[in-house]
Amino acid sequence: MAFLNANDTINGKEGTAFATIDGRNIELFYLKSIEASIELNKSEVPSLGRRMVQNKVTGASGSGSITIYNITSEFAQIAVDYVKTGRIPKIQIKTTNEDPNSTIGRASVLLKGVIPDEIQVAQLDVDSDSLEQDIDFTFDDLDILEKFKAPTAG
Secondary structure (H helix, E strand, O other): OOOOOHHHOOOOOOEEEEEEEOOEEEEOOOEEEEEEEEEEEEEEEOOOOOOOOEEEEEEEEEEEEEEEEOOOOHHHHHHHHHHHHOOOOOEEEEEEEEOOOOOOOEEEEEEEOOEEOOOOOOOOOOOOOOOEEEEEEEEOEEEEEEOOOOOOOO
16 A cells, blocks of 8 residues: 655755746745646536536636745836836746655746736835745746656655
8 A cells, every 4th residue: 555755745945946037047045935826717608408507618827926035126126117118027937846855856837928916116114024025926828847756655
């Protein structure tokens, strides 16, 4: 009988994240958390002879959020550049999970067409020991660059 080996669970602190902004590769070492997901858009399809409404997937949309320690002006500069020029840069985010204690290897995802929803440009907080900012975003494409291997059966 196979069972989960606890070492194959992935430590959330083990990994890397990079943003590519107009071709410049920036390590997001100040990242606290990131998550991204795909929402499937559906249409209801009622039909004769069925009491339950069926659903059909008609599209998808991508969204996510990051929390960073507020030690960079990269995102504020995006907002300023847009206000001054009307241009949003091409942004991609690549995340990699890689826990050296796990037998499943690494997984990497590339999010493309990233656009922040709101960008904080100034922050002060007398009650905070370390300033953080949350940035929600959308994306319009993605690739799985590397997949986890099957875990070793325990």
